[in-house]
Amino acid sequence: MTILIPVVGLLCTTLVLLLWYPKPTRTGKLADLYTVDSARTLSSLNQKSLDYKLLAAGLAMKPVTFRLLCVAAGIGGAVITWLFLPGLPAIVVGGIVFYVPGAWLDDRVKSRGRKIDQLLPIGIGRIAAGLLAGGSVPDVLQQVGESLEIEKTNPLTPEFVLTASEMRIKDRVEALRGLAARSPSVSLANLAQLLEGYTEAGGRAYTGVLMDISMRVQQILIARNRAQAKAGDSLVSAKVLQAVLVLILIYLSQDPMVRASLNAIPVQIVIGVTMAAMVAGYVIIRSMIMEAV
Amino acid sequence: MTVLIYLTGITVFALVIYLTLELAPTTPTGRLAETLTPADGFVLTGWRKSLSPLDKPVSRWTPAGLLRQTRADLYWAQIGDRWNEWNEVQLTSLRVALAVAGFGLGMVATGEPLFALIGGLFGFQYPAMVMGGIARRYRRQFIAQLPEYVQLVSAQMSANVSMEEALRRTSQAQSLAGKWMRRVLQMAQGRDLIEQMQREAQEAHLPELIGMSVQLEFIRRGTAQQELMGQLATSIAADYIGSAEQRAEKVGSELVIPMVVFYFLPFLVTLLAVIGWPIVQNMGGM
Numbered sequence: 001m002t003i004l005i006p007v008v009g010l011l012c013t014t015l016v017l018l019l020w021y022p023k024p025t026r027t028g029k030l031a032d033l034y035t036v037d038s039a040r041t042l043s044s045l046n047q048k049s050l051d052y053k054l055l056a057a058g059l060a061m062k063p064v065t066f067r068l069l070c071v072a073a074g075i076g077g078a079v080i081t082w083l084f085l086p087g088l089p090a091i092v093v094g095g096i097v098f099y100v101p102g103a104w105l106d107d108r109v110k111s112r113g114r115k116i117d118q119l120l121p122i123g124i125g126r127i128a129a130g131l132l133a134g135g136s137v138p139d140v141l142q143q144v145g146e147s148l149e150i151e152k153t154n155p156l157t158p159e160f161v162l163t164a165s166e167m168r169i170k171d172r173v174e175a176l177r178g179l180a181a182r183s184p185s186v187s188l189a190n191l192a193q194l195l196e197g198y199t200e201a202g203g204r205a206y207t208g209v210l211m212d213i214s215m216r217v218q219q220i221l222i223a224r225n226r227a228q229a230k231a232g233d234s235l236v237s238a239k240v241l242q243a244v245l246v247l248i249l250i251y252l253s254q255d256p257m258v259r260a261s262l263n264a265i266p267v268q269i270v271i272g273v274t275m276a277a278m279v280a281g282y283v284i285i286r287s288m289i290m291e292a293v
Numbered sequence: 294m295t296v297l298i299y300l301t302g303i304t305v306f307a308l309v310i311y312l313t314l315e316l317a318p319t320t321p322t323g324r325l326a327e328t329l330t331p332a333d334g335f336v337l338t339g340w341r342k343s344l345s346p347l348d349k350p351v352s353r354w355t356p357a358g359l360l361r362q363t364r365a366d367l368y369w370a371q372i373g374d375r376w377n378e379w380n381e382v383q384l385t386s387l388r389v390a391l392a393v394a395g396f397g398l399g400m401v402a403t404g405e406p407l408f409a410l411i412g413g414l415f416g417f418q419y420p421a422m423v424m425g426g427i428a429r430r431y432r433r434q435f436i437a438q439l440p441e442y443v444q445l446v447s448a449q450m451s452a453n454v455s456m457e458e459a460l461r462r463t464s465q466a467q468s469l470a471g472k473w474m475r476r477v478l479q480m481a482q483g484r485d486l487i488e489q490m491q492r493e494a495q496e497a498h499l500p501e502l503i504g505m506s507v508q509l510e511f512i513r514r515g516t517a518q519q520e521l522m523g524q525l526a527t528s529i530a531a532d533y534i535g536s537a538e539q540r541a542e543k544v545g546s547e548l549v550i551p552m553v554v555f556y557f558l559p560f561l562v563t564l565l566a567v568i569g570w571p572i573v574q575n576m577g578g579m
Contacts, residue, residue, distance in 0.1 A: 180467055189467040190441045194448055197462075201452040209451040212523070213444045216530045220440050223534040227541035234545050241556045245563065252567055261570035270566040274559035281555020285548055291433050292544045 013072075056184070057108035066101070074098025085262060085271075092272040096279050103283065110290075112155050113184035118225055119148060119156045120187050121218045127195075128214035132207050137195055138167040159188065172199050187221055231289045238285050242278050299400050299409070303393075310350060340387060341379065347386035355385050363421070365498030369428035372435070372473060376424055384420060391416035435469045436501055440526075440533040442470035443505070447526035450519050456512065457486055487513055505529065 045052040050063040059066070078094025123144055130140035145160030159179060166175035173196055180192035194213065198206050249271075252258045261267050352360075363381040370376040376384070395416025399409030445466060449459035464474035473493075481489035487510050494502040505525070512521040 183467065186438055186466075186468045187441060190445055193445055193463070193466055197445075197448050197452055206452055209448060213448050213451075213526070216527060217441055217444055220444075220530050220533060223537045224437065227537040230538075230541040231544040234548050237552070238556065241560060245560055248564065249567065257571040258567055261567055261574075264570055264574075267566045267570050270563055274563045277555050277559045281551055284555065285551050288548065288551070289544055291430050292540055292547070 053105050053109050056112050057105050059105070059108075066105075070098050070101045073101060087263065087265070088268040088272040089275065092275045096275065099279075109184070114228075115154060116156050116159070116183075116185040116188050117221060119154055120185065120191065121221045121225070123148060123156055123160070124191060124214045124218050124221075127191075128211050131198070132211055137172065137199055138164040141167070155184075156188070159183065163192075187217070190217070228290075228292075231292050235286060235289055238282055242282070245274070245278075295404060299406070303397070341383050344383060344386040344390055347389055348382050351386045351389060352382045355382075360385065361498070364496070366421075366425050366428035368497050369431045369435070370424050372469065372476070373427060373431040375427050384424065387420050388417050391419060431469065432499065435473065435499070436533075438468040438470045439501060439505070440530045442466060442468055442474075443526045443529045447522045450522045453519075456509070456518060456522070460486065501529075501532075 045055065050066065054061060054063065054066060061069075074094045074097050077097030078090050081093040082090040126144045126147060127140055130143060131137070135143070141160045142164040145157040145164065148154055148160075149157040159182075163175055163179040166178060176192045176196040176199065180189040180196075183189040183192065194210065194217075198210050249262075253262060262271075360381045363384055367376055367379060367381060367384060371379075392413045393416070396409045396413030399412030400406070402412075403409065442463065445463045446456075446459050449462055450456060454462065460474060461478060464471050464478055466474075477490050477493050478486070480493065487506065490509065491503070491506040494506040508525050512518055512525065515521050
């Protein structure tokens with residue numbers, strides 16, 4: 001039981017660092033994730049750096065804090081599991097808990113692109129309607145961004161608002177190319193290129209074409225989003241099976257003989273390998289589903 | 294003793310190959326030249342250099358279909374900047390070498406021909422599985438991004454831009470389709486762009502791409518290019534929308550093998566181990 005004291009101390013230190021570590025810019029909750037400042041800062045960072053990932057995921061913490069949190073979570077997970085299931089399974093759980101925050105962060109960054117893709121059909125529809133009604137590209141982008149923000153906080157609004165403001169203060173084509181370059185979504189980059197063509201063509205005569213193409217892109221995105229959601233259903237069984245195994249093990253461990261077998265080295269190796277296999281399987285299955293459509 | 298029999302067999306087989314086949318010359322010529330000396334005069338290093346003696350027998354004996362499939366997979370892996378500078382013959386040589394290594398290791402470790410065969414099969418399949426997985430990922434990404442890319446080309450052409458210029462402009466797109474088009478443009482220096490696109494489409498072994506490049510050739514010859522391009526964009530979008538639903542349906546069946554390997558088998562083994570261990574121990578005590 002004494003081992004819990006340093007673990008609790010470590011977790012408390014991590015929590016204190018997490019809450020009161022001096023931050024370069026003032027941020028609150030997840031709001032900063034979707035501000036124009038964030039979008040601007042993101043464009044200046046290396047996309048593979050932890051700084052970029054943390055900012056893109058909306059986590060207001062330093063990379064060192066995040067790494068410390070991963071280590072603390074790994075140790076905490078291992079120690080807590082050790083109390084119930086000592087040996088190799090506890091070490092495997094510690095390794096998994098250490099790995100999970102990094103994987104979660106990567107997923108959050110990727111999900112920024114996916115969230116943009118989900119909102120883009122609505123955005124494209126409004127942009128096309130706004131341009132058809134005679135609005136200028138920066139005004140339409142600004143209005144569409146603000147209209148999306150009314151419904152809920154989203155990552156598309158800061159991109160549109162930042163592009164609109166850049167189009168007003170510098171070259172329009174350059175601002176749209178900037179949007180394409182920093183976009184985490186290929187479809188948003190394509191939209192930027194479409195609007196670049198619209199701007200270069202002089203607008204009016206091109207509006208009808210833009211409407212037709214926007215509609216087709218909208219249909220493509222809707223179909224892709226729907227298919228991805230459908231493919232995602234297959235992931236449910238992967239999640240359920242892990243929980244079922246844990247529940248069965250808990251139930252079986254009520255038997256004294258089974259409880260004794262849980263401490264045997266061969267059984268621990270089997271449990272440890274199974275845990276690692278299930279986590280690896282989850283990652284593989286998830287990537288297969290994401291890449292399927 | 295049994296191990297020695299197999300080792301003698303392998304050695305005799307290797308000796309026969311060595312004596313019967315012509316060795317790769319120092320300055321390669323003919324069909325072998327492309328395999329051993331890349332166009333830019335790059336000298337083979339590492340694995341590819343070590344495996345180069347296998348290249349000639351492999352290129353002679355490997356079925357053409359397998360080499361064609363490997364070439365298509367390598368094409369997509371290289372689009373994703375992986376397995377760069379490898380060609381289909383070198384990769385097949387690697388597979389053969391790993392198959393022999395797997396077989397030998399299996400024989401030494403277990404002494405059972407069955408396990409040695411499994412080791413050899415695993416060694417033969419492993420590089421293809423790794424490279425094929427990467428190729429599949431990029432191929433799917435490309436298929437998903439192609440319809441939107443064609444819309445961009447259509448949009449450019451609607452603004453009275455010529456087809457070649459529209460393809461050049463849209464090649465700046467961030468998508469994989471844009472990257473592919475940049476590659477086509479680079480390869481088409483001094484050649485006809487659409488013909489080069491058709492060649493690349495055949496190399497890529499992708500029906501969507503072959504179909505598109507053939508239609509682009511027709512559009513180029515036609516008079517109402519903008520309208521025809523608009524129709525092509527519409528049909529490609531419709532095809533994609535239809536097939537996206539089908540692919541989503543197929544995901545379930547594709548996941549059967551990973552589910553069995555990563556979930557059901559470990560799940561069963563764990564349950565058997567937890568329940569069976571006390572029984573095994575009791576039987577040992579008796």
